[in-house]
Amino acid sequence: MTTNLKITFGIAAVVAAIVAMIAVFGDFGARPIESAADTTAGRSAPTDVLVRPDSHTLSTAADGKVTLVEFLDFECEACGAVFPHMERIRAEYDGRITLVVRYFPLPGHRNGELAARVAEAAGKQDRFEAMYAKLFETQRQWGEASESKEAFFVDLAKQVGLDMTAFQADLAAPATAQRVKKDQDDGQSLGIQGTPTIFFNGAQLTEEPSYDNLKAKIDAALAS
Incomplete structure (x- = not known):
């Protein structure tokens, strides 16, 4: 060769x-x-990121078997559609599940971030839950607007019995906007891109958050 x-x-x-x-x-x-x-x-998402000490908890279970965390946008129509399912679940499993809501206003919604600040300002007077419900119940009246709906939200604040001087001050306070952004930052760190995003015992739900689907998962977890 x-x-x-x-x-x-x-x-x-x-x-x-x-x-x-x-x-x-x-x-x-x-x-x-x-x-x-x-x-x-x-x-599973890190527990200390999913629920912060200042997160808004609507119901608490002593045994800690079931924890639902919802990242929401008050202007999101899908969140508005899920709201009655979550309320039904909360009423039916009162004291047996923990339900936490976090802010995640989307950039495409003109009044989403403002609505979150409205809820946070109401929370400073221990009226978060009342405002949370009002915002969803009236969503069709203010959602998808191209102009600011602050005047409408001020009227809601009067309806839930807030001290209006304190409410107006808290609504405009930088700390309130920072509180909303902190929830957004947590959501982004978890990879959230849309709303509603719901975590069930730390794992992001992949199925539709209908009443039947949520009930089935809760019943299975409580029975284990």
């Missing part, structure tokens, strides 16, 4: 080896991406 022929065979062998390695490692490299996506879908 001539020297040139030996060199040719040697080069061919090296190329074949490189191609084989690319095939093996290329396939190997693709698998972790799929696996990571699957893992993310079922991964």
Whole structure:
């Protein structure tokens, strides 16, 4: 065998080896991406990020078996549609589940962030729950507006019996806006992109948050 022929065979062998390695490692490299996506879908969120000490808790279970955390936008129509299901669940399982709501106003909604500040300002007078309900019950009257609905929200504040001087001051306070943003930042750190996003015992719900679906999951968890 001539020297040139030996060199040719040697080069061919090296190329074949490189191609084989690319095939093996290329396939190997693709698998972790799929696996990571699957893992993310079922991964539990950190408890200290899901629920902060100042998060708004609408109901509390002593045994801690079931905790629902909803990131919501008061102007979101889907959140408005889920609201009656959550209220029905809250009433039916009063004292047996923990329900926490977090702010996540979406940038496309003109009054979403303002509504969150309205709820937070009401919360400073221990009227968060009343304002939370009012905002959803009246959503069709103010949602999707292109102009500020602050005057409408001020009227809601009067309806729930707030001290209006304190409410107006709290609504405009930078600390109130910062409180809303803190919830948004937590939501973004959890990868939330839309609302409503609900976590059931730390894992993000993938099914529709209908009354029947929520009830089935709660009953199964309480029975375990």
